[in-house]
Amino acid sequence: MNGLMVALQRILERRAMAFINVNLNDVEDQSGDVHPEGRTNLKIVGSDLKDTKAKDGQYINWRLEVTGSENKRPIWLANSLKPQALWNLKNLYKACMGEEFNPEGFDTTDLHGCEFSGVVSIEEYNGEKQNRVEGPYKAVSK
Numbered sequence: 001m002n003g004l005m006v007a008l009q010r011i012l013e014r015r016a017m018a019f020i021n022v023n024l025n026d027v028e029d030q031s032g033d034v035h036p037e038g039r040t041n042l043k044i045v046g047s048d049l050k051d052t053k054a055k056d057g058q059y060i061n062w063r064l065e066v067t068g069s070e071n072k073r074p075i076w077l078a079n080s081l082k083p084q085a086l087w088n089l090k091n092l093y094k095a096c097m098g099e100e101f102n103p104e105g106f107d108t109t110d111l112h113g114c115e116f117s118g119v120v121s122i123e124e125y126n127g128e129k130q131n132r133v134e135g136p137y138k139a140v141s142k
Contacts, residue, residue: 032071034129040120041067041140042075042133044096047108057082060089060108064133067115067140075120075131088135092116095137115140 046063062077079089093101096114117140118133 032073034122034131035066035069035071035073035075035120037121038119039117040133041115041117042120043067044111044114044116045074046112049108052080062092062108062111066120073131075133077118077133091135092137095139098139 042064043066044062045065048061048063049058050061051058058081060079060081062079064075064077065072066075077092079085079092081089090101093106093111095116096111097106117138118135121132121134122129123132124130
C-alpha cells in the first residue's frame, strides 16, 4: 500500500469512531465493592418493569442504595409479577407503604424514596461477586 492509501485508510478508521463529548468528572462512581452481608437499611432509588428472559412474565427491577454507606454500588432487587410470587412484592409494599393496598394496583414510582431493611447476601454470578437482597423486608423509621 502506498502512503496515500495508508493515510486514507486512517482517515476512514477515524470517521468510524464516535467522539463522545461528556465530562465524566461529574459522574458519581458506582463501582464499589460488594456490600457486606447481613440485615441492611436500603432505599429504593429507581425501578423498571422488565420481561423475563423466557418471555413468560414480567418483573419489577428495583434499584437500591445502601443508606449511610460511602459505597455507592447499587443493589438490584427483582420482584416477579407471576401470581405465585406476588407474596414477595406484597412484603416489600407493606414495608414501604403500610397495610393498605389499592385493589387497582400502584405505580412503582410511589415506592421511590422508600427506606426499608432487607437481608443482604453475597453470591457469585459468572465469576463475579454480587449482592442479593431477600426478605423479610421491614419498615425503617426515620
